[in-house]
Amino acid sequence: xxxxxxxxxxxxxxxxxxxxxxxxxxxxxxxxxxxxxxxxxxxxxxxxxxxxxxxxxxxxxxxxxxxxxxxxxxxxxxxxxxxxxxxxxxxxxxxxxxxxxxxxxxxxxxxxxxxxxxxxxxxxxxxxxxxxxxxxxxxxxxxxxxxxxxxxxxxxxxxxxxxxxxxxxxxxxxxxxxxxxxxxxxxxxxxxxxxxxxxxxxxxxxxxxxxxxxxxxxxxxxxxxxxxxxxxxxxxxxxxxxxxxxxxxxxxxxxxxxxxxxxxxxxxxxxxxxxxxxxxxxxxxxxxxxxx
Amino acid sequence: xxxxxxxxxxxxxxxxxxxxxxxxxxxxxxxxxxxxxxxxxxxxxxxxxxxxxxxxxxxxxxxxxxxxxxxxxxxxxxxxxxxxxxxxxxxxxxxxxxxxxxxxxxxxxxxxxxxxxxxxxxxxxxxxxxxxxxxxxxxxxxxxxxxxxxxxxxxxxxxxxxxxxxxxxxxxxxxxxxxxxxxxxxxxxxxxxxxxxxxxxxxxxxxxxxxxxxxxxxxxxxxxxxxxxxxxxxxxxxxxxxxxxxxxxxxxxxxxxxxxxxxxxxxxxxxxxxxxxxxxxxxxxxxxxxxxxxxxxxxxxxxxxxxxxxxxxxxxxxxxxxxxxxxxxxxxxxxxxxxxxxxxxxxxxxxxxxxxxxxxxxxxxxxxxxxxxxxxxxxxxxxxxxxx
Numbered sequence: 001x002x003x004x005x006x007x008x009x010x011x012x013x014x015x016x017x018x019x020x021x022x023x024x025x026x027x028x029x030x031x032x033x034x035x036x037x038x039x040x041x042x043x044x045x046x047x048x049x050x051x052x053x054x055x056x057x058x059x060x061x062x063x064x065x066x067x068x069x070x071x072x073x074x075x076x077x078x079x080x081x082x083x084x085x086x087x088x089x090x091x092x093x094x095x096x097x098x099x100x101x102x103x104x105x106x107x108x109x110x111x112x113x114x115x116x117x118x119x120x121x122x123x124x125x126x127x128x129x130x131x132x133x134x135x136x137x138x139x140x141x142x143x144x145x146x147x148x149x150x151x152x153x154x155x156x157x158x159x160x161x162x163x164x165x166x167x168x169x170x171x172x173x174x175x176x177x178x179x180x181x182x183x184x185x186x187x188x189x190x191x192x193x194x195x196x197x198x199x200x201x202x203x204x205x206x207x208x209x210x211x212x213x214x215x216x217x218x219x220x221x222x223x224x225x226x227x228x229x230x231x232x233x234x235x236x237x238x239x240x241x242x243x244x245x246x247x248x249x250x251x252x253x254x255x256x257x258x259x260x261x262x263x264x265x266x267x268x269x270x271x272x273x274x275x276x277x278x279x280x281x282x283x284x285x286x287x288x289x290x291x292x
Numbered sequence: 293x294x295x296x297x298x299x300x301x302x303x304x305x306x307x308x309x310x311x312x313x314x315x316x317x318x319x320x321x322x323x324x325x326x327x328x329x330x331x332x333x334x335x336x337x338x339x340x341x342x343x344x345x346x347x348x349x350x351x352x353x354x355x356x357x358x359x360x361x362x363x364x365x366x367x368x369x370x371x372x373x374x375x376x377x378x379x380x381x382x383x384x385x386x387x388x389x390x391x392x393x394x395x396x397x398x399x400x401x402x403x404x405x406x407x408x409x410x411x412x413x414x415x416x417x418x419x420x421x422x423x424x425x426x427x428x429x430x431x432x433x434x435x436x437x438x439x440x441x442x443x444x445x446x447x448x449x450x451x452x453x454x455x456x457x458x459x460x461x462x463x464x465x466x467x468x469x470x471x472x473x474x475x476x477x478x479x480x481x482x483x484x485x486x487x488x489x490x491x492x493x494x495x496x497x498x499x500x501x502x503x504x505x506x507x508x509x510x511x512x513x514x515x516x517x518x519x520x521x522x523x524x525x526x527x528x529x530x531x532x533x534x535x536x537x538x539x540x541x542x543x544x545x546x547x548x549x550x551x552x553x554x555x556x557x558x559x560x561x562x563x564x565x566x567x568x569x570x571x572x573x574x575x576x577x578x579x580x581x582x583x584x585x586x587x588x589x590x591x592x593x594x595x596x597x598x599x600x601x602x603x604x605x606x607x608x609x610x611x612x613x614x615x616x617x618x619x620x621x622x623x624x625x626x627x628x629x630x631x632x633x634x635x636x637x638x639x640x641x642x643x644x645x646x647x648x649x650x651x652x653x654x655x656x657x658x659x660x661x662x663x664x665x666x667x668x669x670x671x672x673x674x675x676x677x678x679x680x
Contacts, residue, residue, distance in 0.1 A: 099513045100513060101484050101513045101514035101517065102511050102513065102514075103443050103481065103484050103514070107443045110411070110442060110443060110444055137614050138613050139613055139644045142643070154560065154563075155557045155559065155560075156557030156559065156560040156643075157560040157611075159560075159611045159642070160611055160666060163611075182406055182486075183406070183408065183411045187409075209558070209562060212408045212409075213408065213409050214408075214409075217409055233563075235563045235566065236562040236566070237569075238566050238575070239562055275570075276566070276570050276667075277563035277666060278567055278666050278670075
């Protein structure tokens with residue numbers, strides 16, 4: 001088992017004819033992902049890496065039975081691309097694109113409220129279930145199939161953490177880069193709930209960073225609902241507080257956005273927190289060993 | 293992107309939010325002319341910088357008469373203002389806002405921000421306005437009230453009125469306040485702001501309400517949609533290295549240490565800085581080269597790092613995903629040759645095309661210290677600096 005994606009996931013690439021889209025289509029195909037179609041308006045009939053291109057997601061779904069989509073289109077078209085995919089019946093959309101205005105995402109998220117769909121990202125590296133399905137831009141070879149679920153707000157720091165685990169022989173069930181934007185489709189909380197229910201996942205690794213309150217919300221959920229061990233690292237312990245213009249950002253959560261406070265909160269919830277980014281793999285190993 | 297107070301107040305004026313009469317001035321002469329035009333004796337001269345805490349830093353001067361306006365403008369213009377929210381070198385004052393003084397009988401706080409966890413905009417309101425709103429938040433969080441609203445339909449007058457009725461606010465103020473707050477929400481949504489703040493929102497002895505200060509920050513990702521706002525950008529308020537970095541799609545923040553860093557990805561960049569510190573060193577900067585790196589980008593990154601005279605060693609940490617290690621390696625070579633790099637360079641490559649990348653560096657014959665792991669890279673960079 002794994003979460004959200006597996007060997008049966010049939011993927012559409014939106015923006016397949018662009019330079020990122022075509023490059024990563026090749027990489028995903030080489031990894032073994034079932035890419036069944038591409039979409040670029042006006043490019044119907046073309047092929048990219050042997051994958052047929054359609055004008056609209058709806059046509060592509062009808063022709064291929066796709067159930068997931070990955071988005072590489074430029075920021076100004078991305079919100080519409082996400083909407084198009086969901087209205088064509090796609091249940092899982094992974095948005096790699098960065099630079100989408102936050103309010104556009106907030107409006108989109110409100111439209112999706114209560115619908116049985118999953119959006120990952122935007123501004124994220126994607127999702128991978130090792131040896132089965134890679135949707136996104138992460139290098140495939142650093143992963144190894146196993147029992148640790150990974151949820152991360154970062155891109156390349158996730159690769160670092162995964163590589164440390166793989167080098168120690170610790171595999172992953174599914175890794176999700178949830179993204180770095182203020183408004184995200186899938187949060188730590190939703191990811192933790194999915195991993196809690198997945199029989200293959202024995203522990204979850206969270207990679208957090210300064211800003212926002214995602215780690216605080218994760219801590220609350222862990223205290224109430226998560227029985228499996230959780231390991232975490234929070235980047236930015238040495239980042240100096242930035243220049244600020246107003247005070248409202250710090251006021252909203254009623255709590256601090258500093259790494260130190262996030263770490264303290266996670267520890268209070270029983271999370272194993274790695275102090276050094278070079279010790280993430282080690283921390284996962286220790287947590288798995290000390291598991292009751 | 294931050295707007296200046298005078299720019300934000302102009303937007304307030306367009307939306308019907310009352311502001312004090314005022315004029316912006318770039319020279320002491322303009323300030324005197326402004327004072328004359330305002331036809332008032334009691335004035336205030338306010339430094340226009342992109343940071344709060346101006347009162348504490350001495351950037352807001354109350355004056356009486358035109359001679360004092362001139363003095364205050366001379367004292368502020370062309371200097372740098374340090375406040376608790378600026379860095380130690382402060383921010384340049386290129387403009388002052390000359391305003392008519394306002395008599396205050398009550399101060400409120402109002403802001404619209406994005407509540408990330410609820411994914412909706414949020415009105416933050418307090419009856420305890422003024423300078424120490426952050427203290428209020430810490431000591432008596434119940435004094436700060438919040439309401440989230442739909443990013444599609446906004447916050448209407450009736451909703452705000454209902455929200456205010458639940459407070460102890462003088463019922464006479466509710467009508468005018470709710471009009472101002474719903475306009476604030478409208479500005480937030482229509483301008484793609486990430487912050488709109490009035491602190492303080494004052495009540496005059498006459499009962500009239502007035503936005504005494506104004507802060508607006510626009511979502512950088514939305515600037516393309518608002519060219520009229522993008523044109524208000526004041527690059528003089530930024531570190532010139534940050535501005536230069538932005539031109540190349542790099543994200544740079546200058547710090548106080550001596551190990552220059554070039555990393556792909558913000559999270560990994562922060563983690564690399566954390567590790568340098570754990571190894572006993574101090575990072576000179578945060579630099580995220582972003583996704584697709586070209587040779588041009590890598591060269592620009594080196595050039596910007598080297599404009600900092602404190603830099604005694606450079607640590608490059610690349611975990612290739614989109615970015616290919618061979619391209620990065622070529623970029624490093626070109627930069628080292630082109631810029632005549634004199635400080636030690638530690639490079640750690642991992643990810644897409646790592647073998648090719650390492651091979652390129654090895655064959656080049658350049659003095660590049662390579663590192664296999666993140667920890668080794670940090671330790672090597674720190675020992676370079678310590679042995680100097």
